[in-house]
Each structure stands twice: as structure tokens, then as C-alpha cells.
Amino acid sequence: MKNFLYILLLAVATASAVGTSKPDFLKHRLLSEIKTVAPGQTFTVALFLDHDETFHTYWQNPGTVGLATSLEWNLPTGFKAGPIQWQVPEKVKMVIYDAHGYNSDATLLVDITAPETLPEDEVKLEAKAVWMVCGPEPKQCCNMGFKNLSLKLKTSVSTEWDEAGRSQIAEARRRLPQVLDGWEQTAKLIGEKVVLSVRNAKGLPVPIDKKLYFYSKLNHFTTLVEQESEVERNELRISLPVADYAPEKIGELVGLLFHPRGWPGTNGKKYMPVSLSLK
Amino acid sequence: MVWVQVANAVRVGDEAPEFALKDLSGNLHKLSDYPGRIVVLEWVHHACPFVKKHYTSGNMQALQANYTGKGVIWLGVQTGEADTKSLLKQNKNFKVRASAILLDPSGKAAAAYGARATPHIFVINPERKLAYSGAVDDQPTPDPRTINGARNYVAEALDAILAGKQVVVKSTRPYGCGIKYKR
Numbered sequence: 001m002k003n004f005l006y007i008l009l010l011a012v013a014t015a016s017a018v019g020t021s022k023p024d025f026l027k028h029r030l031l032s033e034i035k036t037v038a039p040g041q042t043f044t045v046a047l048f049l050d051h052d053e054t055f056h057t058y059w060q061n062p063g064t065v066g067l068a069t070s071l072e073w074n075l076p077t078g079f080k081a082g083p084i085q086w087q088v089p090e091k092v093k094m095v096i097y098d099a100h101g102y103n104s105d106a107t108l109l110v111d112i113t114a115p116e117t118l119p120e121d122e123v124k125l126e127a128k129a130v131w132m133v134c135g136p137e138p139k140q141c142c143n144m145g146f147k148n149l150s151l152k153l154k155t156s157v158s159t160e161w162d163e164a165g166r167s168q169i170a171e172a173r174r175r176l177p178q179v180l181d182g183w184e185q186t187a188k189l190i191g192e193k194v195v196l197s198v199r200n201a202k203g204l205p206v207p208i209d210k211k212l213y214f215y216s217k218l219n220h221f222t223t224l225v226e227q228e229s230e231v232e233r234n235e236l237r238i239s240l241p242v243a244d245y246a247p248e249k250i251g252e253l254v255g256l257l258f259h260p261r262g263w264p265g266t267n268g269k270k271y272m273p274v275s276l277s278l279k
Numbered sequence: 280m281v282w283v284q285v286a287n288a289v290r291v292g293d294e295a296p297e298f299a300l301k302d303l304s305g306n307l308h309k310l311s312d313y314p315g316r317i318v319v320l321e322w323v324h325h326a327c328p329f330v331k332k333h334y335t336s337g338n339m340q341a342l343q344a345n346y347t348g349k350g351v352i353w354l355g356v357q358t359g360e361a362d363t364k365s366l367l368k369q370n371k372n373f374k375v376r377a378s379a380i381l382l383d384p385s386g387k388a389a390a391a392y393g394a395r396a397t398p399h400i401f402v403i404n405p406e407r408k409l410a411y412s413g414a415v416d417d418q419p420t421p422d423p424r425t426i427n428g429a430r431n432y433v434a435e436a437l438d439a440i441l442a443g444k445q446v447v448v449k450s451t452r453p454y455g456c457g458i459k460y461k462r
Contacts, residue, residue: 065457067419142457
């Protein structure tokens with residue numbers, strides 16, 4: 001086929017990437033909202049990934065290509081880590097492939113709960129972070145990041161805030177998905193697509209837009225085929241192409257429906273959480 | 280758009296597309312050269328950390344040795360530019376046990392099969408139908424420590440076909456380094 005004149009693996013630049021992080025293509029940091037931890041306290045820490053220009057890392061469901069960032073914790077006795085709280089994703093481009101991730105920076109939040117009994121001096125929180133960072137043409141490269149990160153916190157009966165970390169984490173919380181009330185949602189499987197329909201309970205019209213997009217949290221839909229959307233009598237329908245690697249039975253639809261202009265009646269909120277059973 | 284062509288590639292259950300690709304010695308290989316045989320196509324690039332996972336651990340070579348010993352034709356495919364001398368050296372260093380390594384400079388074979396990552400594995404049954412497409416295993420990471428205990432989809436598919444049974448997991452998401460197609 002004439003279109004296929006030249007092919008290059010984007011991994012070429014990563015020949016020495018295993019077990020190293022050179023080149024990084026991003027800056028990274030583990031940060032905390034507190035400087036001192038009190039017994040039984042739940043607090044938030046974050047992995048901050050500041051991508052070099054045009055590079056990106058991936059969301060919890062990267063799509064048909066890519067790899068989600070992960071954190072494997074090694075915590076002092078009695079400490080517990082919650083799951084990563086993912087900020088809302090964007091479309092990213094791994095060379096020619098559409099995927100889900102973060103183009104500028106990502107602050108991935110994790111809640112940590114301390115036990116009722118703490119050591120007298122300090123505690124050390126350790127995590128192994130793994131990410132895949134990729135760039136589009138013309139840089140054409142990906143790299144795996146493997147980093148052993150740690151945070152030391154003094155123990156105390158009261159909390160001392162880390163103001164810089166607290167501010168950054170607060171900003172990141174504003175980028176978490178938020179509840180949108182007043183919307184009716186249904187979904188059904190039609191052939192090889194799942195059709196998601198949403199309608200404003202008050203009948204507000206939904207403008208059509210080419211950038212409407214459903215970010216599925218489950219990797220059941222291909223990101224190599226466009227999602228088609230239409231509006232009829234104030235009901236928006238978006239068709240999600242099922243991936244060939246999806247399970248035979250898709251039992252649920254969970255994710256975020258993105259409207260680039262913001263959902264009507266929501267003060268401009270662009271991401272509508274969706275959680276539906278499929279029958 | 281290229282991605283549409285990738286998306287429209289062969290699907291599991293369909294007849295596997297013919298290809299005509301040269302190996303590292305310049306010999307031409309076609310799928311039709313292997314009638315009635317099980318054929319594995321393994322998209323590979325040794326610079327990719329996910330490919331290295333399976334080669335530095337010896338996992339891929341063990342699969343190649345095991346199944347070529349049972350009559351399976353195992354063809355590595357490298358799409359894009361390739362340095363033949365370097366590939367020969369890598370194959371020797373890694374003790375690659377594939378039947379042959381094929382070169383796909385134009386990307387035509389990758390497009391026909393919808394290969395989009397390295398590694399991406401395709402298993403073709405003796406009836407020339409695509410029986411499996413996807414990842415080597417269920418551990419989407421470049422960490423070789425995950426190989427022990429991983430569910431190996433390729434071995435499952437090949438064992439099923441060799442035993443005359445249905446392949447249970449026919450398609451999975453390949454994980455690895457993206458293959459670039461240029462218009």
C-alpha cells in the first residue's frame with residue numbers, strides 16, 4: 001500500500017532503557033501535604049510527573065497502546081496506602097496511536113493512613129514508581145521509568161502542613177472527576193459497539209461536538225477507531241467500538257464522558273462520570 | 280488515516296493474509312509456503328524494553344524451542360528499517376530459536392495483520408485461520424520478574440491447537456512499543 005512507505009519503531013531511542021531512566025523525558029517527585037504525621041491520621045501524598053514538552057504518560061486505562069503509571073508501596077508497619085486517584089485524562093498520541101494520558105503534567109494522588117501507634121522519631125514511606133513516557137513525531141520515542149522514591153515524615157501528636165505540597169495536592173484534587181447531578185444515562189450493546197446515551201433531566205439541549213469522547217476506565221474499547229456521536233431530541237448518543245481483546249461479555253460501562261464545551265447546566269464541567277451495568 | 284487501516288486488519292477467525300517477506304539471508308518466505316502447519320508471527324524489535332523482557336529472561340527462546348520442536352513454524356517479523364548485520368548478531372547473542380526472522384520494511388505485513396506493538400503475537404492454525412492475536416502473557420510490564428507465574432496466552436493457544444481443541448483466549452491487548460506506520 002502506497003501509504004506505508006516507511007516504518008520506524010518508536011522504541012529505537014530506548015535501547016538502553018531497561019532498568020535505567022535515561023533519558024527521562026520528564027521530571028518526577030514524590031510529595032506530601034504534611035511534614036509531620038499523627039497517630040491514625042489519613043493524609044495525601046502524590047507522584048508528580050512533569051513531562052518534557054510534547055511528552056506524556058498514561059492514565060489508568062491507557063487505551064489500545066501505552067502503559068498506566070503504577071506505584072508499589074513499601075510502608076512502615078501499620079501504614080496503609082489507598083489506590084491512585086487519577087485526575088481526568090486527555091487524549092495523547094503515541095506516535096500514530098490515540099491513547100489516554102496526560103500531556104503537560106500529572107499529579108497522581110494517594111491517601112495514606114497511619115496506624116494508631118507510631119515510632120518516636122520519623123517514618124519513611126517508600127514506593128517503586130513505574131511509568132511509560134512517550135512523545136509524538138518527530139521525537140518518536142518512549143522510555144520506561146523505574147524509580148525508587150521515598151518520603152520521610154516526622155511523627156508528632158499534631159499535624160504540620162507542608163504548604164507547597166498542600167497547595168499542589170489541592171490543585172490536583174480540582175482535576176479529579178466530579179459528580180454531575182441531573183443527568184440520565186443508559187447504555188446497551190449493539191453489535192460490536194456499546195452505545196451510551198445521556199440526557200439532561202431538565203431537558204437542556206446538548207450541543208454536538210467532534211471532540212466528544214468517552215474515556216473508559218476498563219480497557220474494553222479500541223482507541224484505534226473513532227467514537228461516533230449524535231444528538232437527537234436532546235439525547236446524546238455516543239458509540240464505543242469494542243476492542244477485539246475485550247472480554248466476551250462486557251458487564252459494565254465505567255468511565256468519563258468528555259464534552260469540550262462543558263456539560264450544560266454544570267458551570268462548565270467537562271467530564272461526566274458514568275457507571276452503568278450492561279444487560 | 281493509517282489507524283483506520285490498522286483497525287481494519289485481519290481479525291481472529293478470518294483467513295490469515297498472505298505475505299511475502301525476505302529473511303536475514305535474503306530467502307523469501309510466504310505464508311502459503313507452510314500449508315497445514317501452525318504458524319506463529321512474532322513482531323519483534325530488540326531495542327524495545329518489552330521485547331527485552333522476554334529475551335533477556337529466555338522466555339521467548341524457550342517458547343520458540345518448545346513449539347518449533349513440535350512442528351510449529353515460528354517467524355519473527357521486524358517492521359521498518361533494519362540493520363541485517365545487527366539483527367544477525369542479536370539473534371546469535373540471544374540464541375533466538377525462531378524458524379526465521381523476516382523483514383517487513385514497507386509495513387505491508389504489519390498493516391495486513393494489524394500488528395501495532397512489539398511484541399505482538401499472531402497464531403495461525405493449520406486451516407490458515409487466525410487463531411490468536413495479542414500479548415505473550417497477562418503481565419503488561421517490561422519487568423522480567425513477572426514472567427514466573429504469568430499466564431502465557433501464546434502457549435495456551437498453541438497447546439490447544441496441537442491438541443485439536445478450541446483456543447479459549449483468542450485475543451488480548453498486546454503490550455509493548457508501538458510500531459509506526461508512515462503515510
